[in-house]
Amino acid sequence: MSFEKFNFDQKIAAGIEACGYTTPTPIQSQAIPEVIKGRDIMGLAQTGTGKTAAFVLPILQKLTQGPRRRVRAVIVAPTRELAEQIHENISQLGCKTGLRSVAVYGGVSKFGQLKMFKSGVEIIVACPGRLLDHLDSRDLDLSGVEMLVLDEADMMFDMGFMPAIKRLMKYLPQKRQNLLFSATMPNEIRHLADSILKDPALVHINHSRPTALVSHKLYRVEKSGKPALLNHIIQDTTVSTALVFTRTKHVAKKLAINLEKAGHRAVALQGNMSQNKRKAAMDGFRLGRFNIMVATDIAARGIDVSGISHVINYDVPATVEAYTHRIGRTGRADQTGEAFTFVTGEDRGIVRQIEQTIGAKMIVQTADIKYSAAPVNNQPAAPGADGNRAGRSADKSGAEARSGSAAPKTPWGSKKAQGRGGEPQRRNGGGQNKASNPRRRRSAPLGVDFSSQPQRAGAKTGRNSA
Numbered sequence: 001m002s003f004e005k006f007n008f009d010q011k012i013a014a015g016i017e018a019c020g021y022t023t024p025t026p027i028q029s030q031a032i033p034e035v036i037k038g039r040d041i042m043g044l045a046q047t048g049t050g051k052t053a054a055f056v057l058p059i060l061q062k063l064t065q066g067p068r069r070r071v072r073a074v075i076v077a078p079t080r081e082l083a084e085q086i087h088e089n090i091s092q093l094g095c096k097t098g099l100r101s102v103a104v105y106g107g108v109s110k111f112g113q114l115k116m117f118k119s120g121v122e123i124i125v126a127c128p129g130r131l132l133d134h135l136d137s138r139d140l141d142l143s144g145v146e147m148l149v150l151d152e153a154d155m156m157f158d159m160g161f162m163p164a165i166k167r168l169m170k171y172l173p174q175k176r177q178n179l180l181f182s183a184t185m186p187n188e189i190r191h192l193a194d195s196i197l198k199d200p201a202l203v204h205i206n207h208s209r210p211t212a213l214v215s216h217k218l219y220r221v222e223k224s225g226k227p228a229l230l231n232h233i234i235q236d237t238t239v240s241t242a243l244v245f246t247r248t249k250h251v252a253k254k255l256a257i258n259l260e261k262a263g264h265r266a267v268a269l270q271g272n273m274s275q276n277k278r279k280a281a282m283d284g285f286r287l288g289r290f291n292i293m294v295a296t297d298i299a300a301r302g303i304d305v306s307g308i309s310h311v312i313n314y315d316v317p318a319t320v321e322a323y324t325h326r327i328g329r330t331g332r333a334d335q336t337g338e339a340f341t342f343v344t345g346e347d348r349g350i351v352r353q354i355e356q357t358i359g360a361k362m363i364v365q366t367a368d369i370k371y372s373a374a375p376v377n378n379q380p381a382a383p384g385a386d387g388n389r390a391g392r393s394a395d396k397s398g399a400e401a402r403s404g405s406a407a408p409k410t411p412w413g414s415k416k417a418q419g420r421g422g423e424p425q426r427r428n429g430g431g432q433n434k435a436s437n438p439r440r441r442r443s444a445p446l447g448v449d450f451s452s453q454p455q456r457a458g459a460k461t462g463r464n465s466a
């Protein structure tokens, strides 16, 4: 089966060839004909399935006909990295079409974006906040939009973007084609779909199971043993490129610094970094200058770096969905990958849920490590310690922090317990605990028997609530 069956314009076929795609992925086979027919789409697909090209190719096909130099398609994505990536995909696949796109997001000057609007672009790929900024100040006219894509809709909901999305609709013409993509289908996304899609074709690619090409392993470890365990794993020669996920920005930053000090080519990606630094980190990771990226969940959706051999959950994700997204960073486009999850006694509930979702028990790994290497303070920063107030430093993913304050409901509990952007904050303040005492850490065993860990009495995190 090849792309020829879609009868794409020759210029688009040239772009497909330039990208090296020979066979459509299942989501492309299902979605492209429906989009070309003009139908609305509800696409349920996990990351790494070729979802971007599934909407970019038919958009390019449609836009090769008709007027130029006015905005005819808008793609909305939750994070800057994802917006950049979609924009790059459009530039590659559409390299011969003469169609132009621009990525629009906050954290950078508006100047370049305004210049592109003036020069005439046909496709806008945007994060909701900055897009609304431009619309509110009448810098941008979307009255000629024929196609709207909402990508990673469930993440947009999690990040509190729904009010912004609803407001955006008012700037768009009533008559348009809508493509909605989401990795999961919570009720809120169902409602969104009901309100904007007309007679949609349902495209459903195994959305709830993390890619089958990934092997899922867990390490039972005490919190204090995590740095040494990570160091040990990374020294393993099979780890060529690793994406390490932490729960907080603070730990991501510290861990990257410590890994670098230990001689690894590591870089952080977290929402406290300026957009330039984020871009430099992403580019460096893509080009192989860094082979380890320590990231908060902002990276879970946006990153498409080929050949990530390992995803390491230094901290377990808050939800099964977040696990799916993190793991989707490896095993992409038919490559195999490994997912390691560091699990403490507190994490049993979420691990059980993950195992239900992947349909198997995670393989328990052991590591023979007797002492801890570079210590990492697992506590959030004390108020003002790194320019943030504890409890407010959560990562709005640098996506567009301004547009939403609705905090997602996570197993961690209430809005108060979280930061503004979806990275949950601990409730126990910034003080040192036993685990962060290096002297204690040195004697802390790794590979602790998970099953023998008592459940924390009266633990308030609620993470084992399932």
Ligand code: AMP
Pocket: 020, 021, 022, 023, 024, 025, 028, 046, 047, 048, 049, 050, 051, 052, 053, 304, 306, 332, 333
């Ligand atoms: P996505 O799910 O859109 O992020 O795509 C995941 C990866 O698969 C990206 O690196 C794409 O360039 C790649 N990809 C998309 N479609 C195809 C295809 N038909 N053949 C090979 N690779 C593809």
